[in-house]
Amino acid sequence: xxxxxxxxxxxxxxxxxxxxxxxxxxxxxxxxxxxxxxxxxxxxxxxxxxxxxxxxxxxxxxxxxxxxxxxxxxxxxxxxxxxxxxxxxxxxxxxxxxxxxxxxxxxxxxxxxxxx
Amino acid sequence: xxxxxxxxxxxxxxxxxxxxxxxxxxxxxxxxxxxxxxxxxxxxxxxxxxxxxxxxxxxxxxxxxxxxxxxxxxxxxxxxxxxxxxxxxxxxxxxxxxxxxxxxxxxxxxxx
Numbered sequence: 035x036x037x038x039x040x041x042x043x044x045x046x047x048x049x050x051x052x053x054x055x056x057x058x059x060x061x062x063x064x065x066x067x068x069x070x071x072x073x074x075x076x077x078x079x080x081x082x083x084x085x086x087x088x089x090x091x092x093x094x095x096x097x098x099x100x101x102x103x104x105x106x107x108x109x110x111x112x113x114x115x116x117x118x119x120x121x122x123x124x125x126x127x128x129x130x131x132x133x134x135x136x137x138x139x140x141x142x143x144x145x146x147x148x149x150x
Numbered sequence: 151x152x153x154x155x156x157x158x159x160x161x162x163x164x165x166x167x168x169x170x171x172x173x174x175x176x177x178x179x180x181x182x183x184x185x186x187x188x189x190x191x192x193x194x195x196x197x198x199x200x201x202x203x204x205x206x207x208x209x210x211x212x213x214x215x216x217x218x219x220x221x222x223x224x225x226x227x228x229x230x231x232x233x234x235x236x237x238x239x240x241x242x243x244x245x246x247x248x249x250x251x252x253x254x255x256x257x258x259x260x261x262x
Binding site for chain 1: 182191193194195196238240242252253254255
């Protein structure tokens with residue numbers, strides 16, 4: 035299957051700082067990428083849909099000014115958690131849609147964020 | 151009504167048995183169906199995709215799709231302890247702009 039990478043895999047930061055997470059499709063071009071958040075023992079929660087060259091579409095209840103998404107190229111989307119607080123500590127996972135394979139979504143390995 | 155529903159489990163089966171995971175969906179226009187496996191602390195990994203009615207086999211895994219009844223299932227034969235994970239069903243529909251809907255997942259434990 036297609037390969038999606040995420041960086042960093044782990045980040046610990048102080049409250050009030052901003053954290054940027056990168057999501058890359060390594061062997062295909064992804065015009066659409068998705069950002070999810072998952073708390074322990076809970077299901078995936080879609081945060082936003084990231085479209086190359088346009089503004090992201092955020093799910094209800096997700097603050098777009100807090101979770102900044104940029105999809106500047108066909109292989110890279112970034113999520114910036116601005117002014118992070120302990121309640122933002124979670125597992126952030128991106129996925130990329132591969133149009134070559136019936137819209138299949140491939141997931142990155144995830145980024146674990148801990149805000150102290 | 152949720153777009154995709156799964157029994158959250160937990161489902162426990164003995165090693166070597168068949169594990170059966172079920173999923174129902176609400177949008178009749180759904181066209182693509184996927185099963186993902188998620189180990190604890192890891193991101194989901196695609197196991198199977200199915201697009202037409204019937205069975206699709208890949209090794210020990212068989213996906214079954216019945217569009218008339220709006221359900222899709224995953225059978226795992228000869229279950230192994232390494233199959234213990236949460237299994238996510240996902241459905242894609244052009245009716246909703248290719249929106250991807252995930253179920254909440256079924257937790258499977260294979261007992262040695």
